[in-house]
Amino acid sequence: MGPALALAQVPLTAGILVAAALAAAAVLAPAPRGRAAATLAALVLTPILLVAHIWDNPQFRPFRERPLVALAIVVVGLVLLGAAAWVLNRRPGLFPVAALVAIPFRVPIESGGAVAYLLVPLYFVVGAGALAFAVPALRGPGRRGEDGESPPAFERPPDGGAPSPPARPPGALEWLLLGLVGLYALQSLYSVDFGKALEQVVFFYVPFALLFALLVRVSWTRDLLLWCLGAVAALALVFCLIGFVEFQRRTLLLNPQVIASNQFQSYFRVNSLFFDPNIFGRFLVMVMVAVVTVMVWAGRGRDTIWAAVVLAVLWCGLVLTLSQSSLAALLVGLAVLAALRWSPGWTVAVTVAAIVVGVAVVVAFPGAVRLKLNSQQSVESATSGRGELIAGGARLFVARPLAGWGSGAFEPQFRRREKVSSERAATASHTIPVTVAAEQGVIGLLVYVALLVAAFGRLVRGARGSPARAAIAAAFAALVVHTFLYAAFLEDPLSWALLAIGTALAWRERPGPERHPAEDLAVA
Numbered sequence: 430m431g432p433a434l435a436l437a438q439v440p441l442t443a444g445i446l447v448a449a450a451l452a453a454a455a456v457l458a459p460a461p462r463g464r465a466a467a468t469l470a471a472l473v474l475t476p477i478l479l480v481a482h483i484w485d486n487p488q489f490r491p492f493r494e495r496p497l498v499a500l501a502i503v504v505v506g507l508v509l510l511g512a513a514a515w516v517l518n519r520r521p522g523l524f525p526v527a528a529l530v531a532i533p534f535r536v537p538i539e540s541g542g543a544v545a546y547l548l549v550p551l552y553f554v555v556g557a558g559a560l561a562f563a564v565p566a567l568r569g570p571g572r573r574g575e576d577g578e579s580p581p582a583f584e585r586p587p588d589g590g591a592p593s594p595p596a597r598p599p600g601a602l603e604w605l606l607l608g609l610v611g612l613y614a615l616q617s618l619y620s621v622d623f624g625k626a627l628e629q630v631v632f633f634y635v636p637f638a639l640l641f642a643l644l645v646r647v648s649w650t651r652d653l654l655l656w657c658l659g660a661v662a663a664l665a666l667v668f669c670l671i672g673f674v675e676f677q678r679r680t681l682l683l684n685p686q687v688i689a690s691n692q693f694q695s696y697f698r699v700n701s702l703f704f705d706p707n708i709f710g711r712f713l714v715m716v717m718v719a720v721v722t723v724m725v726w727a728g729r730g731r732d733t734i735w736a737a738v739v740l741a742v743l744w745c746g747l748v749l750t751l752s753q754s755s756l757a758a759l760l761v762g763l764a765v766l767a768a769l770r771w772s773p774g775w776t777v778a779v780t781v782a783a784i785v786v787g788v789a790v791v792v793a794f795p796g797a798v799r800l801k802l803n804s805q806q807s808v809e810s811a812t813s814g815r816g817e818l819i820a821g822g823a824r825l826f827v828a829r830p831l832a833g834w835g836s837g838a839f840e841p842q843f844r845r846r847e848k849v850s851s852e853r854a855a856t857a858s859h860t861i862p863v864t865v866a867a868e869q870g871v872i873g874l875l876v877y878v879a880l881l882v883a884a885f886g887r888l889v890r891g892a893r894g895s896p897a898r899a900a901i902a903a904a905f906a907a908l909v910v911h912t913f914l915y916a917a918f919l920e921d922p923l924s925w926a927l928l929a930i931g932t933a934l935a936w937r938e939r940p941g942p943e944r945h946p947a948e949d950l951a952v953a
Contacts, residue, residue: 444481452471452634455642465562466563511560528640533702533712610919616832620838624837629836676699706752710747713750717740717747718904720743757914764776
């Protein structure tokens with residue numbers, strides 16, 4: 430990197446650190462007014478960083494050459510954002526439903542001959558929700574809370590009833606979650622791919638931190654939980670129907686790589702409106718775990734029947750993805766759900782027995798699963814090339830174990846050290862712990878492990894007998910397993926949403942026999 434380029438990157442370097450700090454303040458600041466100020470600052474800073482980063486890229490050329498068109502787009506977007514914020518301020522119960530519905534949608538945006546798949550609907554919902562929270566909180570005075578601040582609309586029950594118990598101060602989970610974001614921003618300073626690290630912060634970590642900050646303070650009632658479940662279940666059914674059409678016509682709507690792969694393989698993988706079949710499978714698994722929760726806790730046969738019908742359709746959609754990581758995640762999620770609903774001991778025993786039987790079958794009859802344990806090529810084929818990525822990632826970690834190669838550096842370092850083409854070099858190892866170890870070293874790995882411990886402690890503790898909390902804990906466990914076999918942990922908004930909802934339910938849990946209405950997910 431030349432001196433001129435290094436000097437030009439100084440504002441971006443400072444900006445990524447400030448953005449991470451603002452995201453942390455939006456969650457960790459004790460008073461609503463402080464969180465609101467950090468939220469608005471993050472909303473303003475992140476698009477500025479993005480524009481500064483891509484200003485000279487070919488993708489941004491049409492906007493540079495037509496500034497009036499770009500300005501008109503910005504003005505229209507701000508007007509729509511303000512209108513949506515006004516609606517959400519009056520009807521705060523719409524925000525969580527809209528956010529969960531928006532999570533799956535990635536919009537292909539073509540500019541300058543390149544296509545980027547962005548979570549535009551989710552960014553819009555988060556931006557509107559952030560404005561609906563921040564502007565009234567800063568404007569005050571209004572109806573006073575216990576700390577003298579005007580409580581934002583999201584902290585009031587959507588039906589106008591009695592307020593929820595006050596939220597607890599941030600705990601270890603929140604500090605570790607935002608600490609990992611701050612560490613990622615800090616370790617971008619010595620990364621060979623600073624641009625990738627900046628994009629991760631701007632596109633994922635900052636907006637998802639704001640999503641967490643908003644969802645965690647929603648007044649989660651039983652009705653709101655059921656509305657959210659109904660919305661995502663209906664969405665999953667629609668996605669499955671689109672997948673069925675793709676399978677019948679042998680045509681995909683998105684992702685040229687998967688389309689090309691289907692042409693040269695004896696099987697056909699569907700991805701519906703998702704860019705990747707594995708991400709489609711992950712979404713279906715999350716919904717299936719929630720629907721199974723309703724089925725096992727349902728008090729009436731009709732609810733069980735409807736849940737079974739939905740599960741049958743979702744299962745067919747999941748099978749057509751041929752996503753091995755999603756199938757493994759589903760099994761883990763169901764095991765966690767069984768442990769929380771019935772007996773942890775029996776669940777562990779059955780799980781261990783199933784694993785032993787599976788390993789025995791693979792060792793005794795490797796031909797049945799088309800796997801030759803003494804053949805590296807066979808292992809690579811069975812793991813879809815993940816073995817090579819994991820081994821290369823491990824070698825990267827050993828070469829620089831303490832602080833790693835820097836945030837976002839996996840792809841260029843893997844390509845350079847393993848001497849492979851850019852087409853074969855993945856952006857991650859498809860095993861999140863390996864990616865974290867290679868990019869962030871022991872320091873990042875320790876924070877990551879501590880985050881998982883704190884997350885499961887928050888979600889699982891006290892979740893037995895609580896359908897809503899059990900569903901969140903089981904879904905999060907399934908998602909974590911999926912990240913072990915695929916990719917995208919904090920880069921997936923589902924991770925932040927599950928942690929936020931689970932935290933909100935844990936915060937609002939009342940002692941004694943009386944439970945918060947959000948704790949009863951079963952249909953009465």
